[in-house]
Amino acid sequence: TNVEEVGEVIRLYVEMERKVHRCPKCNQRTSKIHDYRIQKIQHLKWFERKTQIFYKRRRYVCECGKRFSEKNPFVMRYQRTSIEWNQAISIKAIKGKTFKETAEIYGCSSSTIIRRFDQISRSEIRPVEELPTVIAIDEYKGDTREGKYQLIIANGITKEPIDILPNRYKRTIKDYLRKHGSRVQIVIMDMNHSFKAAVQEALGKPVIVADRFHFCRYIYWGLDGVRRRVQNQFHGYDRKKCKRMKHVFHKDCQRLTKDEKWHLNRYLEMSNELKQAYEIKEAYRTWFLRAKENGKNSISLVKKELEELYKLIEDSKIPE
Numbered sequence: 001t002n003v004e005e006v007g008e009v010i011r012l013y014v015e016m017e018r019k020v021h022r023c024p025k026c027n028q029r030t031s032k033i034h035d036y037r038i039q040k041i042q043h044l045k046w047f048e049r050k051t052q053i054f055y056k057r058r059r060y061v062c063e064c065g066k067r068f069s070e071k072n073p074f075v076m077r078y079q080r081t082s083i084e085w086n087q088a089i090s091i092k093a094i095k096g097k098t099f100k101e102t103a104e105i106y107g108c109s110s111s112t113i114i115r116r117f118d119q120i121s122r123s124e125i126r127p128v129e130e131l132p133t134v135i136a137i138d139e140y141k142g143d144t145r146e147g148k149y150q151l152i153i154a155n156g157i158t159k160e161p162i163d164i165l166p167n168r169y170k171r172t173i174k175d176y177l178r179k180h181g182s183r184v185q186i187v188i189m190d191m192n193h194s195f196k197a198a199v200q201e202a203l204g205k206p207v208i209v210a211d212r213f214h215f216c217r218y219i220y221w222g223l224d225g226v227r228r229r230v231q232n233q234f235h236g237y238d239r240k241k242c243k244r245m246k247h248v249f250h251k252d253c254q255r256l257t258k259d260e261k262w263h264l265n266r267y268l269e270m271s272n273e274l275k276q277a278y279e280i281k282e283a284y285r286t287w288f289l290r291a292k293e294n295g296k297n298s299i300s301l302v303k304k305e306l307e308e309l310y311k312l313i314e315d316s317k318i319p320e
């Protein structure tokens with residue numbers, strides 16, 4: 001009904017329309033008003049200003065004598081913050097950069113954000129006794145005092161997160177796996193050597209699977225390396241343009257636009273080595289697609305073709 005600015009704060013004055021409600025006690029219809037109460041609710045910022053809803057909450061009365069509040073879509077019972085505000089801080093408690101920053105943005109204390117974080121994480125992750133037979137381990141950039149990188153452990157089949165370790169030190173992962181990993185048979189992980197050693201020392205001889213994302217990356221990193229080295233010898237315009245068009249080297253060639261295809265061909269024509277590196281990447285892609293198709297029934301064929309791919313890479317003599 002009204003908007004007011006009071007100092008730094010915006011106040012929204014809100015009322016619901018009068019409407020027939022069903023009595024929660026006897027289910028009869030009523031639209032008879034009992035009284036009003038003003039409720040102050042913290043809401044999301046409006047144009048970067050702290051915002052409060054002043055809700056004139058209406059109560060109805062039924063013939064049976066029952067008094068009850070009207071329905072409304074923006075605040076739950078007994079809450080002093082709006083539904084949208086609650087949803088936003090639930091997301092930001094997890095995704096925000098720091099608790100302190102999130103608290104400042106939403107106009108509450110850090111401990112409110114931390115409490116929310118704990119509530120959500122408790123329902124997402126329960127303490128682990130025994131890990132399942134297939135696990136996946138990956139690092140991610142967190143922000144704890146113990147280390148910049150944390151480790152997430154997930155069920156390798158269902159992909160559900162199981163636990164988070166505070167850092168990626170060898171000691172941490174080894175202790176953890178010794179304690180909880182007696183059933184683990186397969187570990188999906190990146191291709192880091194010291195990490196792999198830690199897993200093997202803790203678990204004996206699990207099957208270690210290089211996850212496909214990390215495996216693919218080496219091929220694309222290799223191709224990027226050649227492209228960077230080669231484009232440095234191009235002249236001014238082509239050097240800049242090639243750098244700007246670098247995505248065309250990665251993209252599935254069937255999905256390239258006409259313009260992208262033109263640029264790709266131009267740069268491949270300008271350097272034999274780049275062309276060769278590109279062909280290796282394409283050979284890898286072909287191998288990968290065939291591996292997905294044939295892997296289940298003829299793994300030895302997949303292996304043979306992988307060895308052919310390795311030979312192609314070696315014979316190219318491209319250092320990257």
Ligand SMILES: [Zn+2]
Nearest residue numbers: 023026062064
């Ligand atoms: Zn009633």
